Amino acid sequence: MSSDKAFYLTTPIYYVNDAPHIGHAYTTVAGDVLTRWHRQRSESVWFLTGTDEHGQKVMRTAQANGTHPQEWADRLVESAWLPVLDTIDAANDDFIRTTQPRHTERVQRFLQRLKDAGDIYEGSYEGPYCVGCEEFKLPGDLLDGEGEFAGQKCCPVHSKPVETVSETNWFFRLSAYGDVLIKHYEDNPGAVRPQSAYNEVMSFLKTGLQDLSISRSTFDWGIPVPWDPSQVVYVWFDALLNYATAVGLDDPAGSEGAEKFANTWPADVHLVGKDILRFHAVIWPAMLMAAEVALPKCVYAHGWLLVGGEKMSKSKLTGIAPSQIVDHFGSDAFRYYFLKAIQFGQDGSFSWEDMSARYTADLANGLGNLASRSAAMVGKYCDGILPAPGDDTEAETHLHDLLKKTVETADAAVLELDFAAGINAVKEFIDAVNLYVTNQEPWKVAKSEDAESVARLHTILYTIADCLRAVAVMYHPVMPKATAELWSQLGAAAGLGDLAAQKVQDSAEWRVLPVGSIITKGEGLFPRLAEEPVA
Numbered sequence: 001m002s003s004d005k006a007f008y009l010t011t012p013i014y015y016v017n018d019a020p021h022i023g024h025a026y027t028t029v030a031g032d033v034l035t036r037w038h039r040q041r042s043e044s045v046w047f048l049t050g051t052d053e054h055g056q057k058v059m060r061t062a063q064a065n066g067t068h069p070q071e072w073a074d075r076l077v078e079s080a081w082l083p084v085l086d087t088i089d090a091a092n093d094d095f096i097r098t099t100q101p102r103h104t105e106r107v108q109r110f111l112q113r114l115k116d117a118g119d120i121y122e123g124s125y126e127g128p129y130c131v132g133c134e135e136f137k138l139p140g141d142l143l144d145g146e147g148e149f150a151g152q153k154c155c156p157v158h159s160k161p162v163e164t165v166s167e168t169n170w171f172f173r174l175s176a177y178g179d180v181l182i183k184h185y186e187d188n189p190g191a192v193r194p195q196s197a198y199n200e201v202m203s204f205l206k207t208g209l210q211d212l213s214i215s216r217s218t219f220d221w222g223i224p225v226p227w228d229p230s231q232v233v234y235v236w237f238d239a240l241l242n243y244a245t246a247v248g249l250d251d252p253a254g255s256e257g258a259e260k261f262a263n264t265w266p267a268d269v270h271l272v273g274k275d276i277l278r279f280h281a282v283i284w285p286a287m288l289m290a291a292e293v294a295l296p297k298c299v300y301a302h303g304w305l306l307v308g309g310e311k312m313s314k315s316k317l318t319g320i321a322p323s324q325i326v327d328h329f330g331s332d333a334f335r336y337y338f339l340k341a342i343q344f345g346q347d348g349s350f351s352w353e354d355m356s357a358r359y360t361a362d363l364a365n366g367l368g369n370l371a372s373r374s375a376a377m378v379g380k381y382c383d384g385i386l387p388a389p390g391d392d393t394e395a396e397t398h399l400h401d402l403l404k405k406t407v408e409t410a411d412a413a414v415l416e417l418d419f420a421a422g423i424n425a426v427k428e429f430i431d432a433v434n435l436y437v438t439n440q441e442p443w444k445v446a447k448s449e450d451a452e453s454v455a456r457l458h459t460i461l462y463t464i465a466d467c468l469r470a471v472a473v474m475y476h477p478v479m480p481k482a483t484a485e486l487w488s489q490l491g492a493a494a495g496l497g498d499l500a501a502q503k504v505q506d507s508a509e510w511r512v513l514p515v516g517s518i519i520t521k522g523e524g525l526f527p528r529l530a531e532e533p534v535a
Helices: 022-040 056-064 069-087 101-116 174-187 195-206 235-240 256-264 274-291 322-329 331-341 352-382 394-415 419-440 451-475 480-489 492-496
Strands: 007-015 045-052 094-097 120-130 163-172 228-233 269-273 299-302 305-307
Touching: 007 022, 022 045, 022 069, 022 269, 022 299, 022 305, 022 322, 022 331, 022 394, 022 419, 045 069, 056 069, 069 094, 069 322, 094 101, 101 120, 101 274, 163 228, 163 274, 174 195, 174 274, 195 274, 195 299, 228 235, 235 274, 269 274, 274 299, 322 331, 322 352, 331 352, 331 419, 331 480, 352 419, 352 451, 352 480, 394 419, 394 451, 419 451, 451 480, 451 492, 480 492
Parallel strands: 007 045, 007 269, 045 094, 269 299
Antiparallel strands: 120 163
């Protein structure tokens, strides 16, 4: 990556037909942790998220609530989608809405460019359409309905009957790009991840592609087709472009938008749920190929969060608001749990009991207890002033070697989006430091007042605090609030500066925390929880 090219990561843009649930927050947290990690490596970063506000689903939801789609979208964005970013501590750089002029104008320019190049033509479409997915379905994709939907063909995602659509539309020559996409993915196997997603995309491509209807004429909630205002742009063709329109796609040469595009595009990672993989790994790159725009480096499809064995969904009443969990456990624990407990790229089940157990074991009794014991001992034996260490023994050398390995492992894992492995490497280091405290028994060493014992006590206390300094740096992208509090309790800012400015790859350096730092006990990083969740 060149020094002037930002690491550019996007989440999907989320439909505003309802408020966010923890499935949406899970994707955004993953993006936030990864971009914070890259920032912690002193890299330039651009992190985009936003909302998808067009299409039949949003229109019908607004109508059902007695309001205009734009008013509905404005209300949901302000009351739910923007606030949830604060709830989960997301540090996004931009938030795009597909109803913003910057998006609609660039979409129309892009569409006109494809038509002028001969990649868009007029034709007729008749077939099944799922409004929930906003997707034209192939007959082979559908399932036989059960119960009240017996005898009907249903969407496999929403378990509801599809609608038959018959329209004269504008079509994109998607079929022309099947072989080129296969060649691209054969040459760039890391462009779709994980491997299961890559296999799915390649299998789909090899069945052959059909041209795609990219406009709708039976409703008007969408971006008008520039040469045919009686039709609106198909919501996915509109929405996918957000990743490029947000950073200045097709802006005039020499403009601020063009400069932003040059410094940002192509995207390094598109994070998507596995149910929208084909849109991002088939339709989206074909659109870019047609316009001769560089393809994203990686589309990464993560799994679903399951509740009761089903994908989390508002329509199935299995959606859980992020605030329900954050209000009880805190945002740091929310971020920690979902990225450690679930292997990113695979499905995972949320369990309140499992989260409580991990909170207590990993955070309260693990890191929280270590920080509390360290501050208490420095306060008791050294009046709260970090002492100068004496010579390292084999015990300290072992910890330092383990720290170097931990930083190397965690850095490599997170950069590969293996969040669970990265977080677990740091957790195992914390466990090792806790074992070091148990084995060195500083409370017993403190009973002797001879010079050798005092020097040994100081070495032990300094080592624990300096290890916590390294942990604070490594865990900062994962748990920004708790680590900022830990950084404050260590008195680290006075001698080392802001926590966010510390390079994660340099955190394995030994004896970094300045001697004489003022150590304070402060509040517990992870307080004991009430038995029941807060209502």
